[in-house]
Amino acid sequence: MKKYVFVGLVIVVLILLIRTTSKGRHLTNHVKGTITEMVSSPNYINKEGDSILTRVALPDGYKRKEYSKGSFQDYLRNYPLKTYGSPIINYDDSKYFAQHWHDAILEVPVPKNGLQQCADALMRLRAEYLWEKNRKDEIGFNFTSGHYCSWKKYAEGYRPKINGNKVSFHKTAAANYSEASFYKYLNLIFTYAGTLSLSTELPKVDIKDLKIGDMLVKPGTPGHIEIIVDHAVDENGKSLFLLAQGNTPAQNVCLLKNFEDTKISPWYRFTENESVYTPSYYFENPIFIRFK
Structure with a gap:
């Protein structure tokens, strides 16, 4: 029975992919995320981990990029997390509609005024x-x-x-x-x-020079922005990154899964001149910026 359910879900996804334009491709992530739960993929999540560093393991052949102790990069990598499985909660204490997008919730309080988007x-x-x-x-x-x-x-x-x-x-x-x-x-x-x-306001960063703390942004009102919270490299200098986001309505800051490349999720690869798909947003022409 499970086999037939799985096949049915795959068919649904294929139909959606055919009918969805490239700009709307990220909309299929809701379904793809469900299938990800059913397909055997490498699991890089340590449910006992209480920080980004200890929650997410590395793919084979990668090691974490070194950053100086006390730096903003070190601060984000060691940011404390809520207990594994904690839901994304909106500012009004309601649950966010998509609870399958994240692998961690950062311990960032959410004000009740709804401003912190x-x-x-x-x-x-x-x-x-x-x-x-x-x-x-x-x-x-x-x-x-x-x-x-x-x-x-x-x-x-x-x-x-x-x-x-x-x-x-x-x-x-x-x-x-x-x-x-x-x-x-x-x-x-x-x-x-x-x-x-x-x-x-902030300087743009070349994709080859990315580091923890850099942000992936789509300017606008509304636009969207996500931040790099960890960084790994292999012996050839190829990088992987973890992304976290707040969102609208104001809600918990969460570590995002990668539905486009589930073999390395929640890690992301970024390639020059290629769009970036995250569970909640599609960055057609990725722009990275850095705090001064």
């Missing part, structure tokens, strides 16, 4: 890293208007006055350098920055 979650990761490393003066992001908003000026009491695309900053509050003030600052960033501002 895809780009916001990654800006939070970067800002919290700088906060923890006592590099607070480096925390700052551009609004979509192009105006730079730093944590330093916010902490000193400066607030933006926004009129369309015109932004000016005025000292209207008492200085407050507390952690609570820091998260209010992030909510402001989440409101006025996003994928479009990040793609405009």
Whole structure:
């Protein structure tokens, strides 16, 4: 009986692939993900692992790229995870509709205000890293208007006055350098920055020079953005990467499976001038950017 069910699912996928345009190809991932559960593939997941480093094993012939201790790359690779099998939860405590896309949930709290969407979650990761490393003066992001908003000026009491695309900053509050003030600052960033501002503000990275912390972005309103959280190389210098994302509606940050190449999932290969398909998004012309 299972054999007939499997064959039926394969037929469904083939029909969908034939009827789906290349731009819509990622829509078939919902079905392909179900079949992946039924097909024997290499399993690189250690269910007991409590960080990205310990949760995901390496394919044969690969070793993890070395990064300096205390770097942003090291921070992401060792980021703590929720217990294996934890669901993706939206900001309103509802479950995200697609629970088969991920192999891990990062321990990134989701505010109940619904502001922390895809780009916001990654800006939070970067800002919290700088906060923890006592590099607070480096925390700052551009609004979509192009105006730079730093944590330093916010902490000193400066607030933006926004009129369309015109932004000016005025000292209207008492200085407050507390952690609570820091998260209010992030909510402001989440409101006025996003994928479009990040793609405009940050330098682009050549696919041959990618490292942990670099982001795959589709600029737009809406657009989408995902971040590299681990990096492995083989003896020939070929690289594999792990991708994580926040999403809309605001929800848990998750480590993504790879439905396009299940033999190495959740690892990804990136090839110059080739589209990237992830469970939730199709990047037709991949652009990679890097935090300064």
